[in-house]
Amino acid sequence: MVQLASGTSVSEQLQPAKPLLSWVTTAARVVLAGVLIVAGALKIGTPALSVQAVRAYQLLPDSVAQVVGYGLPVLEIITGLLLLVGLFTRAVAVIGGLLMVAFVIGIASAWARGLRIDCGCFGGDGTLAAGQDPNYFWELMRDLGLLVCAAWIVVKPAGRLSLDSALGFTGEREPADEDASDGGEDDGA
Amino acid sequence: MSKRTSEAARARIAAQREALRKQEQRKRITMVVTIAVVVVIAAAFVVWSVRQGSSEKVAGGLAPVTVQQDGTVVMAQPGVTKPVVDVYEDFQCPACKQFEETSGSTLKNLAAEGKAKVVYHPITIFTQEPTRSNSLRAASAARCITDGSQWLAFHDELYKNQPQETVTGFTADELIKLGKAAGVTASGFDTCVRQERNVAAHQQFSAQTMSAQKLQGTPTIKLDGKELGNNDAFVPSALRDAVESAAR
Numbered sequence: 001m002v003q004l005a006s007g008t009s010v011s012e013q014l015q016p017a018k019p020l021l022s023w024v025t026t027a028a029r030v031v032l033a034g035v036l037i038v039a040g041a042l043k044i045g046t047p048a049l050s051v052q053a054v055r056a057y058q059l060l061p062d063s064v065a066q067v068v069g070y071g072l073p074v075l076e077i078i079t080g081l082l083l084l085v086g087l088f089t090r091a092v093a094v095i096g097g098l099l100m101v102a103f104v105i106g107i108a109s110a111w112a113r114g115l116r117i118d119c120g121c122f123g124g125d126g127t128l129a130a131g132q133d134p135n136y137f138w139e140l141m142r143d144l145g146l147l148v149c150a151a152w153i154v155v156k157p158a159g160r161l162s163l164d165s166a167l168g169f170t171g172e173r174e175p176a177d178e179d180a181s182d183g184g185e186d187d188g189a
Numbered sequence: 190m191s192k193r194t195s196e197a198a199r200a201r202i203a204a205q206r207e208a209l210r211k212q213e214q215r216k217r218i219t220m221v222v223t224i225a226v227v228v229v230i231a232a233a234f235v236v237w238s239v240r241q242g243s244s245e246k247v248a249g250g251l252a253p254v255t256v257q258q259d260g261t262v263v264m265a266q267p268g269v270t271k272p273v274v275d276v277y278e279d280f281q282c283p284a285c286k287q288f289e290e291t292s293g294s295t296l297k298n299l300a301a302e303g304k305a306k307v308v309y310h311p312i313t314i315f316t317q318e319p320t321r322s323n324s325l326r327a328a329s330a331a332r333c334i335t336d337g338s339q340w341l342a343f344h345d346e347l348y349k350n351q352p353q354e355t356v357t358g359f360t361a362d363e364l365i366k367l368g369k370a371a372g373v374t375a376s377g378f379d380t381c382v383r384q385e386r387n388v389a390a391h392q393q394f395s396a397q398t399m400s401a402q403k404l405q406g407t408p409t410i411k412l413d414g415k416e417l418g419n420n421d422a423f424v425p426s427a428l429r430d431a432v433e434s435a436a437r
Contacts, residue, residue: 044234047242048291048423052284058353070242074234078227087223124419125284129405130314167219168212 025159026086028149032096033083035146040076042123047073053120056127057106058113075099083153086162088169090154097150103143111136241424245294252300252307254337260394262340264297265306272435274299274307275411277404279314280331280347281324281359288408288422289348295425305432309344312395314407319357328395329388330364333381334373342371361385 043050051069054060060068079099082092107119111134119139120126128134158164254264274296278285299305311328315321327347334340346367352358361383368378381387398404402411410422412435421427 044238045241046420046423047238048287049284049419051242052287055283055287058355070235070238074231074238077234078231081230082223082227088220125287125423127282127284127406167215169216169219 019160021156022159025153025156026161028152029083029086029089029093029159029162032093032146032149032153033080036076036080036083036096036099039122040073040080043120044073044077046123049123049125050120053118053124053126056115056117056120056125057110058115059106059109086158086164089159089162089164090157093150093153093157097147097154100143100147100150104140104147107136107139107143110134111140241426242291244291244425245298245429247294247297247301249301251297251338251341252303254341256335256337256340260311260332260391262309262311262337262344263306264300264309264337264341266300266303269300269303269306272305272413272432273411274305274432275310275402275409275414276307277310277312277398277402277407277409277411279312279324279407280327280344281313281315281320281351281354282407283351283354284406285408286348286351288410289345291423292425292428293345293348295428299429299432304436310398311344311391312398312404312407313392314399314404320354323352323357323359325388325391326361326364326382326385327359328391329385330359330368330382332387332391333378334368334375336373336375339371339373339375343368343373346371 043053047070050073051066054065054069054072055062075095076099079092079096082088083096103119103121110117110119116128116134117126118124118128118132118134119136121139153159158170162170164170252264252266252269254262256262276288276296278288296305296307300307311331313321313324313328315324331340331343331347334343347359350363350367364382365379368382375381402409408422410417410428412431417428417431421431
């Protein structure tokens with residue numbers, strides 16, 4: 001660890017000032033990462049169904065639905081893994097947040113158009129079982145909650161137990177000069 | 190301010206700059222390594238996933254196809270009675286179309302190889318319009334065909350030309366055209382389709398099948414009477430493994 005003249009290390013200086021808030025970020029990372037990894041893992045093995053679930057929304061042309069059906073589970077898993085280890089946390093959280101925005105738009109539009117589908121979030125082909133009703137409200141609430149997690153991580157990135165802070169990446173500021181005595185207080189939010 | 194403190198301050202700034210420079214460098218290296226690792230992992234996932242989803246080609250000829258009295262259709266080599274793969278499907282159901290596109294060729298190959306007896310059970314699962322009537326018309330038209338291989342060709346044409354779930358489709362004219370494309374030669378096919386002659390028989394068969402088999406949805410694939418999960422039915426290689434190990 002690099003020692004400064006003052007005796008404090010770079011990464012200590014760059015740690016967010018309030019420990020409790022950085023634990024909140026860690027919790028948000030674990031929740032968002034967990035959901036993304038599980039959702040991706042449940043879909044990646046049956047891409048034909050994943051494509052079918054995308055088609056059920058009747059939003060994308062077929063060739064795009066194919067790409068999304070195959071690509072989305074991979075994107076979800078990788079985004080989740082990076083969030084879990086906390087590497088390039090802010091940029092990855094932006095991707096996670098954009099995913100949630102896309103899901104919210106998709107589900108809301110299916111609801112608005114009166115489609116009767118399952119969101120296909122955790123596998124399946126998007127069809128409801130016999131006698132089952134759509135569950136759009138709770139699906140939207142869940143994804144909006146995850147969007148809040150993503151937004152929190154973007155605003156207060158990395159948090160405890162992240163590779164970013166272990167590697168000293170948390171402070172993205174210009175070199176502090178002599179009279180910048182507030183170094184380490186703001187974490188670039 | 191004494192000279193000493195300003196020297197100390199300068200040293201401190203220099204040390205800080207050096208530390209930050211090193212940190213930037215470390216960050217660049219980490220970024221390159223991360224991107225490389227992500228690309229490798231993503232590529233591996235995609236390759237595996239594409240493999241999971243890839244369909245077989247119909248290798249050679251088909252096993253003989255026989256239209257049964259009750260409306261089911263059997264595809265099997267002579268003398269092959271097990272394992273039995275039952276396919277409960279609805280010509281209007283998008284997931285059935287997906288199943289046909291993904292795993293239909295695997296079933297054809299398995300039957301041709303004498304490794305399975307495949308039984309198609311066309312039913313109507315929909316309760317709302319326009320999907321219900323679309324499905325009834327299509328299934329009724331299929332029952333106008335008595336030749337097995339023509340029936341199977343018509344079956345394939347129906348899925349290839351499946352209407353959207355929100356529009357009226359599978360009209361008599363369309364069905365007759367699909368029959369032509371499938372090489373249907375049955376005399377009176379056109380009239381049979383136009384008169385929707387088999388709707389009642391199909392509806393009765395459909396209701397009976399759904400309650401007897403306790404179907405939750407379509408497609409439902411059963412292997413020797415046991416329902417196959419989606420992870421087998423929609424992954425051609427897994428479907429083949431399941432059927433082949435049931436044959437042993």
